[in-house]
Amino acid sequence: MAVDLLLGLQWGDEGKGKIVDVLTSNYNIIARFQGGPNAGHTLVFNGKKHVLHTIPSGIFHDDATNLVGNGVVIDPVIFKGELDKLEEQNIDYRKSLLISRKAHIILPTHRLLDAASEASKGKAKIGSTLKGIGPTYMDKTGRNGIRVGDLELSDWKERYRNLADKHESMIAYYNVDIEYNLKELEEEFFKAIDVLKSLTFIDSEEYIYQAQKAEKSILAEGAQGSLLDIDFGTYPFVTSSNTTAAGACTGLGVAPNQIGDVFGIFKAYTTRVGSGPFPTELFDEDGKTMGRVGNEFGATTGRPRRCGWLDLVALKYACRVNGVTQLMMMKGDVLSGFKTLKVCTQYKYKGKTISHLPYNIEPENVEPIYTEFSGWNEDLTEMSDASELPKALNEYIDFLEKELEIPITIVSVGPDRKQTIFRQQLV
Ligand code: GDP
Ligand code: IMO
Ligand code: MG
Numbered sequence: 001m002a003v004d005l006l007l008g009l010q011w012g013d014e015g016k017g018k019i020v021d022v023l024t025s026n027y028n029i030i031a032r033f034q035g036g037p038n039a040g041h042t043l044v045f046n047g048k049k050h051v052l053h054t055i056p057s058g059i060f061h062d063d064a065t066n067l068v069g070n071g072v073v074i075d076p077v078i079f080k081g082e083l084d085k086l087e088e089q090n091i092d093y094r095k096s097l098l099i100s101r102k103a104h105i106i107l108p109t110h111r112l113l114d115a116a117s118e119a120s121k122g123k124a125k126i127g128s129t130l131k132g133i134g135p136t137y138m139d140k141t142g143r144n145g146i147r148v149g150d151l152e153l154s155d156w157k158e159r160y161r162n163l164a165d166k167h168e169s170m171i172a173y174y175n176v177d178i179e180y181n182l183k184e185l186e187e188e189f190f191k192a193i194d195v196l197k198s199l200t201f202i203d204s205e206e207y208i209y210q211a212q213k214a215e216k217s218i219l220a221e222g223a224q225g226s227l228l229d230i231d232f233g234t235y236p237f238v239t240s241s242n243t244t245a246a247g248a249c250t251g252l253g254v255a256p257n258q259i260g261d262v263f264g265i266f267k268a269y270t271t272r273v274g275s276g277p278f279p280t281e282l283f284d285e286d287g288k289t290m291g292r293v294g295n296e297f298g299a300t301t302g303r304p305r306r307c308g309w310l311d312l313v314a315l316k317y318a319c320r321v322n323g324v325t326q327l328m329m330m331k332g333d334v335l336s337g338f339k340t341l342k343v344c345t346q347y348k349y350k351g352k353t354i355s356h357l358p359y360n361i362e363p364e365n366v367e368p369i370y371t372e373f374s375g376w377n378e379d380l381t382e383m384s385d386a387s388e389l390p391k392a393l394n395e396y397i398d399f400l401e402k403e404l405e406i407p408i409t410i411v412s413v414g415p416d417r418k419q420t421i422f423r424q425q426l427v
Pocket of ligand 2: 008011012013014035038039040041126127128129130131132133134222223224225228237238239240273274275299
């Protein structure tokens with residue numbers, strides 16, 4: 001059976017966690033394919049909010065198996081924190097959580113290197129989540145990393161020491177003011193490693209191959225968003241993994257011809273957290289309203305998210321790079337009450353009007369060109385059927401579908417699992 005993908009089309013935080021949770025009842029296996037604890041995926045059900053960082057968003061469903069794929073980077077300390085929270089809620093994760101032996105491990109010194117690198121950049125900093133993501137992927141591609149499977153080898157602690165010592169000399173090289181007590185960090189780290197080792201490690205590509213053969217349904221869960229992709233995002237203000245569809249192939253070992261549906265998630269407006277260009281960013285009351293009503297604060301760092309209008313130029317680009325087959329529009333409810341809505345349909349780029357995402361979208365090169373829409377005042381949060389959606393919202397949706405040439409199958413009208421409107425049967 002083909003593997004379906006679910007991924008974010010903007011700068012992350014589109015609502016991936018919520019939709020994975022909603023869709024899990026249709027799948028046997030939920031598999032995270034990249035990123036790590038830089039992600040914060042929020043799920044809300046039965047009046048309770050849950051935030052997951054590394055653990056796939058299917059974990060609250062008894063029948064689903066949750067796989068942390070080879071493309072993911074794991075911080076054992078954060079991972080243990082997530083497990084502790086699951087335990088508090090009596091979630092029996094031991095049976096249902098599997099970890100790829102090929103996933104890489106974030107060491108305490110990776111986190112310190114992230115902080116040192118950011119401090120050395122000054123104003124040009126990426127705005128990283130400081131979880132050690134960049135340095136860990138650098139060690140992966142530099143062929144120095146430590147993988148989950150290494151924890152089963154007798155010499156892994158020696159390899160750890162060598163790598164951590166090297167990191168310490170690199171931290172000193174940055175020559176920035178970073179205080180740390182590595183002994184304390186290591187104590188916490190090794191305790192967490194023991195917990196990690198009590199879980200089930202697998203050769204995940206083989207597991208997925210056999211699962212497909214046995215007709216199991218698999219949903220691959222992405223982290224971050226397409227505009228944070230290391231190749232296709234707004235480089236260098238990106239994360240260090242491939243967040244796009246191709247990342248699911250390398251991050252799970254699934255061949256391109258085994259990919260089925262690609263679910264692309266986007267907010268009805270746009271947000272970004274961290275540094276980097278954002279052509280439709282708003283600095284006025286409208287932007288503040290989006291932030292306030294949408295409660296736009298990072299699920300991992302608590303930082304306020306920058307807000308702006310929907311950028312269709314960027315969204316089209318993301319749909320193409322990913323081969324999106326179905327769209328899901330999130331947070332439509334946040335736009336209720338705006339008299340006029342704007343959608344960026346083209347850019348003025350170096351004096352010319354263009355319709356594609358160019359190499360360079362810094363504010364000095366790009367000015368958004370907007371199409372305006374009438375807003376709606378109805379509160380969407382209690383609606384449960386597509387027939388209830390206001391006319392002006394339907395016009396907004398119709399316009400986007402026509403421009404993107406992809407159906408919008410889900411409209412999300414609130415954070416809760418139940419606040420999900422299916423416009424079409426999904427499969
Ligand atoms: P993810 O990283 O893509 O999983 O998204 P986050 O969890 O970081 O951010 C999405 C935020 O929006 C979370 O606080 C969700 O609870 C919330 N959310 C998701 N869908 C909706 C929606 O349709 N309406 C509103 N108001 N909030 C939503
Ligand atoms: P989810 O999965 C939003 C951003 C950071 C920073 C840049 C690089 O919840 O959508 P990193 O720590 O990866 O080196 O940071 O990427 N970023 C995210 N923004 N949602 C995320 O994940 C993000 N993960 C990283 O803010 O700008
Ligand atoms: Mg998030």
